[in-house]
Amino acid sequence: MMRQYELVERVRRYNPSTDEALLDRAYVYAMRAHGAQVRASGDPYFSHPLEVAAILTDLKLDDATIVAALLHDTIEDTDATREEIEKFFGKQIAALVEGLTKIKKLDLVSRQAKQAENLRKLLLAIADDVRVLLVKLADRLHNMRTLKWVPEEKRSRVAQETLDIYAPLAGRMGMQDMREELEDLSFRQLSPEAYNSILQRLDTLKESSGAVLSAIERELTDALSQKGVTAQVKGREKRPYSIWRKMEQKAVGFEQLSDIYGFRVIVDSTEQCYAALGVVHTKWPVVPGRFKDYISTPKQNDYRSIHTTVVGPGRQRVELQIRSRKMHEIAEYGIAAHALYKDGSGPADDLLTRDSNAYAWLRRTIELLAEGSSPEEFLEHTKLELFHDQVFCFTPKGRLIALPRRATPIDFAYAVHTGVGDTAIGAKINGKVSPLVSELHNGDEVEIITSQAQTPPAAWESIVVTGKARAAIRRATRAAVRAQYAALGRKIAERAFARAGKAFSEEKLGAALGRLARPTLEELYAAVGRGEIRTEDVIKALHPEWSSARPDERAGAPRGEGWFELKQNQSLKFKIPGIEAEADPATSIPIRGLNGELPVRFAPNGGAVPGDRIVGILTAGEGITVYPIQSPALQDFEEEPERWLDVRWDIDEDSPQRFPAQIVVTATNEPGSLAQIAQVIGERGGNIANLKMSSRSADFTRMVIDVEVYDLRHLNGILADLRTRPVISSVERLNA
Known part of the structure; x- marks a missing residue:
């Protein structure tokens, strides 16, 4: 555990005018307040606020922020009070500690509107002083570093909360290093197999590429030096979570990534950034489409740098980030880089330079909260990547597949290959046969079962x-x-x-x-x-030479021996005249049903039920409409015999199914009449699909009811029963 004088020395390195007495007083107060409390690891509890303070010294923050870090758990976990802290350390530090206490009570892992509302509370808690957020981020970082000591049932919840809230918020504040470490620690907990797989591949890549990377560093440094540009060239490796996210976004494998390794070229000034760019682009060919100038147009979190990719030494693609030392400091520490330790006693506005885009975003967001926008509107405005919709799964051979959350094995199959998706008929998830509509989870191993006879529904x-x-x-x-x-x-x-x-x-x-x-x-x-x-x-x-003659056939005249076979989903199989009645059913043509791409409909006003003689009418772009032979609507097609298709029912008696019909009921306008109608239809085994009261008077109500029945006999039975009811004046089947 870090000693008192060691903490003071860490602060003194970047702030020679630090208030040593204030730091000593806070150290002793926190240590005594936490007393004999211990963490899950068995370490003294005071070691946690001390490590949080140490993280903030790496960000070179002011004395008040370091003291707040030492005291951040005292109000929540000890007998200390806001009044007592204000008495010993002043109003500003007391306000910081109280803000941190409010944040600790929030549940940020819930979804959608509730999570958005709690995020509002989080940002309102830091409205008075952004240093509350900096301490909270450092607090979460240390908790994630020691996550292995947390009870197992709680680890995933904490990791998910970190990935959903704190890592994106650190990134929005420009604190990229902290964001990447939080993401990696969460990724390791939530998807350990994927994390370890990436690490193994990185280790293999290091063994084969180590000498090449060193050679590129030397050659870049020499090339810049020869042109009078003094630069520090540092190779860097993408973190596992960053690699995984890139694989998911680009839908590529590990081997296809070209920017796992990159180089930062750090120079003294903005002018030298462009001078270095000129040297690099003159010496090596540029990869088209891989140049971005974030110096002239900084990102919203204040990030400034030049990104370019060249075909460098040994024909290797080399990704470069060129920036000044000041730009590098902001890229590393984000909003914390604007905190001026020289004036640690002032309010938050004095601790942040006025040109901080990240701070401006934070202030605008807090202003929105004051205006009372809804949680959903607020969440949309922040654009915080709060919900990382990612699921990481494996093929049986170990290939990593990245999918959005709520993805199914069907999504997985298409991610592997379109042909696999088109022929998928089943799936095994972690060795167990599962439905294709199952929701996949992180770490699942998915095997797709295929058949060449399958086509995707x-x-x-x-x-x-x-x-x-x-x-x-x-x-x-x-x-x-x-x-x-x-x-x-x-x-x-x-x-x-x-x-x-x-x-x-x-x-x-x-x-x-x-x-x-x-x-x-x-x-x-x-x-x-x-x-x-x-x-x-x-x-x-x-x-x-052929001339068509208008046939004498009219609706009702026989037109052949074709038939439709109606299935449960109302899809049809059609046989054309000329094929014998006992022909092989495999020669029939499958036609998708009412919800498919090739619609087959029943007459829109009246329907058709088994027992009716039926006719199919072919309509360009609309498919086939089935009418009962008595439908007056068929008169509209008498002059177009080529559109008529003779059909008949082929019902599977072992699998009864209902078909649509319409009836018109005129009933007495009195309480309970509708209930009696519904009772008759229900008792008879029919189903009411829709009901419309087309006219209503003081004495009678006319209703058009869409009913679903098994066949014509079933329909006629319902009509007969309805006619026996005293409340029914008349009931007829509707054929339009």
Whole structure:
């Protein structure tokens, strides 16, 4: 444990005019206040505030901040009071300690609005003095360094809170070194397998690249020196969490990263930054698109530097950050670099230079809180990366896959390869067979089970969370729908040629594609299936002498032997006339149902149920609509016989399912009449999908009810029961 004189010496190194008596008094007071208290590690509790103070001396902070660090747990964990601290150390230090006590009571690990509200409280607690935040960040850093002594059930919570709140906040304040250490410590706790995997790869890379890195440092230093630029060149290695995040953002593997190692070129002035840049760009070719000038346009957290990447010695890609010493200090310490220890007794505004963007952001944010904006609006304004939506999983061979939180094995499959996603039929998570809709967690090992017979269902698009998976599913769905339309179109074309008494020949049809303005037979068939090209035009393209005659058939006349097989999700399998009734079901064409890309609908006003004779009407761009044969709406299609498809029911009696119908009920306008209607329908096994009161008078109410029934007999039974009720004036089925 650091002794009293050692702490004073640490401060004196950067602040020769430090108030030694104040530091001594705080040291003794805190040590006595914590007395015999011990930490989970068994160390004296006082060692914690002492280490927090030591972290702040590395940031070269003023005496008041160091004293506040020594005392930050006294009000919360000892008999000390605000009044007593104010008596011994003054109002300013007492206010700092009280602000830290308020922060300690906040629960920052909760989600969404609650977390946003607690973050508001956190920032309000530092409204009077930003040094409260600096002490809290140092406090959290030491707690994370000693996390192994915390009870296991609490570690992940603390690490998640650190990753969600404190690390982004340190970054927003420009304290990049502290942010990176907080992220790494959290990453190691939350995803130990991924963390260790990155470390192992870094160790391997060091062994193979050590000599090269040293050679690059020497050559860079010599090249700058020869042009009169005195510079300190330091190689640096990305931290494991930074590497992991880059892999996730870029969707690349470890081996594909080109900036794991980089070099900082530190010079004396802004002018020398640009002089060094000129030397580097003159000596080595620049990698296009890899140049950023944060000196002329600093980041919002005051970060200033020139970033460039060149093809350097040994044809190695070398990432460079060129900055002055002052810029480097701000890049390392952020807002803390603006704290002027020379005037440690003043208020916070005096401790921060007026050109601090990070401090300005903090003040603007606090002003927003004073205006009473909602937690959600506040959270959006801060843009703090509060919710790191990251899940790190492994393939069975150890490849790391980074995904957003709430990702599923479907997302994982597409992240591995589009072909794997398209053919996925199942998954094993940590060796256990699991549904494809399972939510993945950090460290999961995922094995995808595939089948070449599989195509991705359109419903997957609403399940996945990654853009790559959504785009791939949409592509695969469009391809499947195009194939379905093409298969349907080919059957329709064959039937049309047969009706016209003409021979159907794909070879001749292929030669006539130019006249039909289609590049391939598949596109032609798909256009026919979608109703975009009339079969008459296809026949005439091969047989120009042929003239179509209007058929005498009307709605109700038989049009062939085709049928639809209606499944639970209302998807259809269609067979075209010419195929025998006992033909192999595998030759049927699967057509996606009401929620798919190729919609198959029932008549919008009235529906259709088994027992009805039904007709399918093909509509360009809309798919197929199934009408009962008695529907008056069919009169609208009498002049377009090529759009008519003869269909019939094929119901699996072992798997009963309901179908839509509409009924019109006129009921007495009295209490309980609607309840009686619902009771009859429910007792009969029907289901009310929608209800609309289309007109209402003093005596009667007219209702249009969408019901779902098993078949025509079921519907007629419901109608008969309804007619027996005294409150019912009339009830009829609606056919529009």
